[in-house]
Amino acid sequence: MCEVGMKLRAEKCRWGCSEIRYLGFLISEKGVRMDDSDLKPILKLKKPENLAELRSLIGVFSYFRRFIRGFAALMAPIYDLTKKESTRDWTEKHDKILEEMKERLTTAPVLATPKFGKPFILETDASGTAIGACLLQENAQKEIHPIAFYSRTLNKHEKNYSVVELEALALVSALKQFRVYLEGAGTSTVITDNSALTSLFRRKDLQGRLARYQIVLQAFDVNIIYRPGKFNKVGDHLSRYPPEEDIQIKAIELKDKISIEKLMEAQKEDKEITNLTKNKEENIQIINGLICGKIQNDWKIIIPAGLKNTIIKEFHEDPLQGAHLGLQRTLEKIKRTMFWKGMTRDITDKIRVCEVCQRRKIVGKHLSREEIYPIEPASRPFDRINIDLLGPIQKSLRGHQYIFVAVDSFSKWAMAVPIRNQTASTIADIFFKEIVCRFGIPSLIITDQGTQFMSSTFQDLAKSLNFRHSLLPLITNQRMD
CATH class of the missing domain: 3.30.420.10 (Ribonuclease H-like superfamily/Ribonuclease H)
Known part of the structure; x- marks a missing residue:
């Protein structure tokens, strides 16, 4: 801090704290929770006497809505009182809602800190x-x-x-x-x-x-x-799901042409599968009409030999399933709900001879999984920047027809620069002048798969300045944060 001339005000600093108060909330390594000291005046709230007090009441509760499951549904009758056509009669129903909100606030859960890059x-x-x-x-x-x-x-x-x-x-x-x-x-x-x-x-x-x-x-x-x-109910003191009393099988990710009925019929015609039920194997059970096996403490549907290739084709080629996912992701998707002997070998053999996948490997062999899916959170301002282009729009008097947009992932600070064209050289020039010269070299740049960003000009710039360039999947190129 001394090197860059930064100073700290001692009375505003807290050192060695396991928990700190910020904007009315308490933040720790476990997550964010409500401050009990802020709840005392809220618990003393009484029914509002006029529209101003009613709106104030709604505002107070709305500030803490992130901690309350089903907040909007619970507060709907009170919201209705603010409408022009409402008679604004506060009834016993509204009293119950007020008390219920107080109860939920006092038992609100700790909101855990998200682990980016891990499934939710x-x-x-x-x-x-x-x-x-x-x-x-x-x-x-x-x-x-x-x-x-x-x-x-x-x-x-x-x-x-x-x-x-x-x-x-x-x-x-x-x-x-x-x-x-x-x-x-x-x-x-x-x-x-x-x-x-x-x-x-x-x-x-x-x-x-x-x-x-x-x-x-x-x-x-x-x-x-x-x-x-x-x-499917998450309690107010949520820490884990309640144990299931009934066995539930995850939904089958199949299109309509492979119906549950067709799967049941195919299982009945497969002698190897039917023998499992006849022998009353301990790890075999019929659930919702389907013959399932217990694999690593999870019940999975046993797929008959006649449907193996159809299942692989559905999961690997269907655009709604992901459209030619790689071997590992295809395996993961199928293994979530299904099982058959030698499935890893069968799936591997099918994907290795897939013509579409082979062509993609040639065109995009320089793109790693990490480049396609950047997951690490930004650690400081202008460490990770999202870039996109807007246009063409109506040409300005100075000939500008596109907008170069950049958003800092850490602070959400955004900038927009008008440009005349969207060539790779123009993008590289604007990036260097408006970002590198003003804020320094970022460690990671995230863009879509536009030709400007895929060009050798932009790739050479990334190499010379030594920053990573990651690409978003085509279907996610909708907006930046």
């Missing part, structure tokens, strides 16, 4: 008045802790949606809300209590809003599984 768990739910979600993650002790909660009320149009559309809306809204966590985190798990949602987005005949939701979903690497409502 996302629980979503919808009702007739609101949608909500909970983002969770497993820690080193195999305990599942909440990272953040999200909820909002439905508008008058959304209240007319069908049940499936509401559940889909909850899923897509949650993915957008937590996009900064989920991108680059590997395959995350989405848990829903609507079984139709597990296969809905693999259909090719979707129209209207469901088709639009399907496009949004393709930008995320998630595995949607079904868990009945009685098991």
Whole structure:
């Protein structure tokens, strides 16, 4: 600090603390929690006497909504009192909501610090008045802790949606809300209590809003599984999932042409599989009509020989499953729910002779997995910068038709520079003048796979300045944070 002339005010510093107060919250290595001293005046709140007090009450609770699961649904009746057509009659129902909010605030969980680059768990739910979600993650002790909660009320149009559309809306809204966590985190798990949602987005005949939701979903690497409502509840003191009393099998990631009925029929025709049930093997059980085996303490569907190649083709080539994923990721996706003897060898043999994969290896052999999926968080300002181009737009009087956009991942500081063209030399020149000369050389630059950034000009610049250049998957080139 002395070398760069920085000074600290001693009375504002805290050293050797295991926990520190910041913006009304207590932050420690375990995560973020509410400060009990701030709750005392909140617990003394009484029913509002006028509109100003009502809005003040909502504002106080809204500040802590990130700690409250289903906040919007719970507060919906109080929100309704602020509408112009409301008579603003505070009833016993509103008293109960006020007391319930106080109770939830006093028992709010600690929100764990996210581990970027590791898979997350996302629980979503919808009702007739609101949608909500909970983002969770497993820690080193195999305990599942909440990272953040999200909820909002439905508008008058959304209240007319069908049940499936509401559940889909909850899923897509949650993915957008937590996009900064989920991108680059590997395959995350989405848990829903609507079984139709597990296969809905693999259909090719979707129209209207469901088709639009399907496009949004393709930008995320998630595995949607079904868990009945009685098991899909995250308690206020959440630290891990309650043990399941019934055996539940993860949703099968197959398109409609491989139906559950077809799979059941194929199992019955496979003598090797049927013999397992006849012999009453300890690790074999029929679950929801499907013959399953217990593999490493997890029940998985046993795939008959006649469907092996079809399963591999579906998971490897289907664009909704990922479209020609590599060997390891294809293996991981299939192994989550299925099993057959020699599956690793069979999958490896199929992918090695895939023509599309071979062509991709030639074109993109210089792109490593790490380059495609940058996951490490920024450690300081201007250490990691996202770059993108906007345009063409209407040409200005000075001939500018594009905008060079850069966002610092650490501070979220953004800059926009008008440019006349989007050639590689122009991009390299603007990058050097506006970023390197002003803020120094970053350690990592993240871009899409535009020709300007893939060019030898930009690659040579990266080598000469010694910064890493990472590329986003094509389907995720939507916006930067």
